[in-house]
Amino acid sequence: MTIRGAPAWRLVTTLAAAGGMAGLLIVVVFEWAEPRIEAHRAAVLAAAIDNVLASPAHYDTLYVVDGALRETPPEGVLERDLERVFLGYDESDVPVGFAVTGGEPGYQDIIQLIFGYDPGSGEVVGMEVLESKETPGLGDKIEKDAEFVAEFDGVQTPLVGVKQGAGQGDPSEVDMITGATISSRTVIAIINNRLEELGPLLDTYPATVKR
Amino acid sequence: MSDLFWILISAMVVNNFTLALFLGLCPFMGVSARVATALRMGAANIFVMVITSLTAWVLNTFVLTYAPYLRLISFIVVIASLVQIVEMTIKKLSPTLFRELGIFLPLITTNCAILGLAIFQTNRGYGLLEGLAFAVGAGLGLALALVLMASIRQQTELSDLPGLARNMGLVLIVAASLSMAFMGFAGLLSS
Amino acid sequence: MKSATTAQYDLIRGIWRENPVLIHLLGLCPALAVTNTVANSLAMGLATFFVLMGSSLLVSTFKRFIPHEVRISAYILIIATFVTIADLVLAAVVPEIHKALGAFIALIVVNCMILGRQEAFASKRPVSRAALDATGTGIGFLIAMLMMGSVRELLGNGTLLGYSVFGAGFEPWIIMILPPGGFLTLGVFLLAMGWWRGRTEGAQARVRRWPHGVATRRAA
Numbered sequence: 121m122t123i124r125g126a127p128a129w130r131l132v133t134t135l136a137a138a139g140g141m142a143g144l145l146i147v148v149v150f151e152w153a154e155p156r157i158e159a160h161r162a163a164v165l166a167a168a169i170d171n172v173l174a175s176p177a178h179y180d181t182l183y184v185v186d187g188a189l190r191e192t193p194p195e196g197v198l199e200r201d202l203e204r205v206f207l208g209y210d211e212s213d214v215p216v217g218f219a220v221t222g223g224e225p226g227y228q229d230i231i232q233l234i235f236g237y238d239p240g241s242g243e244v245v246g247m248e249v250l251e252s253k254e255t256p257g258l259g260d261k262i263e264k265d266a267e268f269v270a271e272f273d274g275v276q277t278p279l280v281g282v283k284q285g286a287g288q289g290d291p292s293e294v295d296m297i298t299g300a301t302i303s304s305r306t307v308i309a310i311i312n313n314r315l316e317e318l319g320p321l322l323d324t325y326p327a328t329v330k331r
Numbered sequence: 332m333s334d335l336f337w338i339l340i341s342a343m344v345v346n347n348f349t350l351a352l353f354l355g356l357c358p359f360m361g362v363s364a365r366v367a368t369a370l371r372m373g374a375a376n377i378f379v380m381v382i383t384s385l386t387a388w389v390l391n392t393f394v395l396t397y398a399p400y401l402r403l404i405s406f407i408v409v410i411a412s413l414v415q416i417v418e419m420t421i422k423k424l425s426p427t428l429f430r431e432l433g434i435f436l437p438l439i440t441t442n443c444a445i446l447g448l449a450i451f452q453t454n455r456g457y458g459l460l461e462g463l464a465f466a467v468g469a470g471l472g473l474a475l476a477l478v479l480m481a482s483i484r485q486q487t488e489l490s491d492l493p494g495l496a497r498n499m500g501l502v503l504i505v506a507a508s509l510s511m512a513f514m515g516f517a518g519l520l521s522s
Numbered sequence: 523m524k525s526a527t528t529a530q531y532d533l534i535r536g537i538w539r540e541n542p543v544l545i546h547l548l549g550l551c552p553a554l555a556v557t558n559t560v561a562n563s564l565a566m567g568l569a570t571f572f573v574l575m576g577s578s579l580l581v582s583t584f585k586r587f588i589p590h591e592v593r594i595s596a597y598i599l600i601i602a603t604f605v606t607i608a609d610l611v612l613a614a615v616v617p618e619i620h621k622a623l624g625a626f627i628a629l630i631v632v633n634c635m636i637l638g639r640q641e642a643f644a645s646k647r648p649v650s651r652a653a654l655d656a657t658g659t660g661i662g663f664l665i666a667m668l669m670m671g672s673v674r675e676l677l678g679n680g681t682l683l684g685y686s687v688f689g690a691g692f693e694p695w696i697i698m699i700l701p702p703g704g705f706l707t708l709g710v711f712l713l714a715m716g717w718w719r720g721r722t723e724g725a726q727a728r729v730r731r732w733p734h735g736v737a738t739r740r741a742a
Binding site: 126138139145146150156157160164 | 588589590591595602606607613614617678700
């Protein structure tokens with residue numbers, strides 16, 4: 121049975137003690153879990169970059185700050201508040217391309233994706249959907265349909281979406297999925313919009329221009 | 332189309348809290364017998380959601396950056412106490428308004444739609460204005476679902492139902508149809 | 523304090539007769555939102571079980587020290603702690619499932635079933651009974667989750683736990699793994715239970731009215 125009519129200090133101390141214990145317990149578990157969660161997050165990102173840039177030897181994280189790319193985040197700004205792009209290199213330290221993330225509303229909710237972009241040739245070299253809630257069996261083909269995903273390996277920017285079989289053989293054409301036109305169109309729009317935004321930055325970045 | 336407008340409409344119909352995300356089912360089942368009650372419940376809900384969104388934004392921006400693991404606990408504690416304070420203030424300032432909405436406030440505080448709003452807002456990294464648009468949209472969506480459900484239930488009250496449908500089963504089947512209807516809103520906002 | 527019920531009844535009550543989801547309609551939010559596959563249902567059921575068990579044990583142990591006036595706040599604090607732990611552990615150990623369940627793990631906090639068991643049972647009974655009650659209720663919730671999850675995954679995807687059941691020729695009823703499928707599945711369950719209850723009650727009423735008549739007809 122709980123106590124009734126306890127004095128006010130009793131109420132406060134009880135809640136404070138419970139709060140203290142709760143905090144302590146959570147901090148202990150957090151200390152144990154945090155490195156694992158961080159490691160998994162990093163592994164997922166690395167796998168995605170690996171996928172869209174055709175397995176670079178290593179990659180650098182670059183920060184978009186005031187319309188310029190920087191290798192280190194500015195002082196006093198939290199890293200997760202910054203926009204990031206990733207520059208992949210091959211074995212001989214030659215840049216192979218940028219991995220860029222982006223998201224826009226699709227059919228159901230926001231579609232988040234990452235794509236590889238080679239400033240040298242102006243081509244998109246790979247695309248992977250990171251998060252989407254598109255309709256199973258229709259819209260989710262943007263991530264599950266291997267043919268559609270493969271379309272983004274070597275296609276000239278800006279991309280142009282065309283109906284299945286209506287293409288003219290142009291190098292910038294992407295065949296959209298029948299029955300998932302809106303989702304396909306969104307994927308293409310995300311890539312085009314992101315490149316419109318960042319393209320000039322990426323194309324003129326010293327490390328890539330040197331080549 | 333502006334981001335704020337998209338967030339509002341998305342939370343209201345495309346990803347309706349009740350019919351697509353299953354949040355706020357308790358009032359949806361419990362307070363949907365009469366349209367008049369449902370309307371007031373919906374209004375109280377919008378109100379609490381706006382407060383919640385503001386609270387969550389303040390907590391996220393100024394407090395939780397340093398202790399993200401205390402997010403859940405602080406959300407619950409702060410939102411519950413704040414709603415209680417608001418309830419007392421309304422009672423004092425406008426007894427009429429309190430009679431209309433007040434009884435729903437404590438009910439709403441322990442509702443998963445409220446906590447869900449705070450968590451979704453955090454996970455999606457919404458700022459102040461985006462959060463407010465999200466809260467208003469989600470609140471309007473809940474109110475819409477409640478009123479629709481109440482209108483249908485008022486009609487079925489007069490119908491001759493088979494015995495097996497006299498429990499909540501019927502409400503759930505109706506909810507399934509409403510949810511299906513709301514799926515038609517998908518794609519509404521894409522370019 | 524003397525318990526009003528037997529230990530055995532405390533254990534089995536929550537499993538079926540007072541099933542939290544199917545009878546009391548508590549915890550509907552997770553029961554509908556994450557039951558689109560069996561694996562998600564299982565993870566959600568186990569996480570809820572863990573939170574329920576942890577909170578019940580703690581509340582029952584410390585019931586003498588918790589003043590009546592702040593009991594609800596104290597319970598919520600305890601529940602929120604266990605939910606945060608469950609959230610962190612799931613994210614660290616099974617990140618894929620954690621991603622699929624998303625915000626709904628945090629929402630275990632507002633599952634009225636858990637707070638309800640603290641208020642109605644754990645705060646008044648000895649620790650051993652609280653553990654039995656939490657086990658029963660937790661299993662009852664898990665069963666309901668698995669029932670929903672298996673029906674929805676089987677019809678909506680043609681698989682169970684990811685293994686194909688109906689073969690490649692099966693055209694999945696995609697609606698079942700979408701939100702309306704959740705409402706529909708639970709609705710059909712409740713209708714079936716209403717029908718079953720109506721039948722048994724009807725039969726009992728007939729027996730009461732004509733005890734001999736039914737017996738003779740049976741015999742004949």
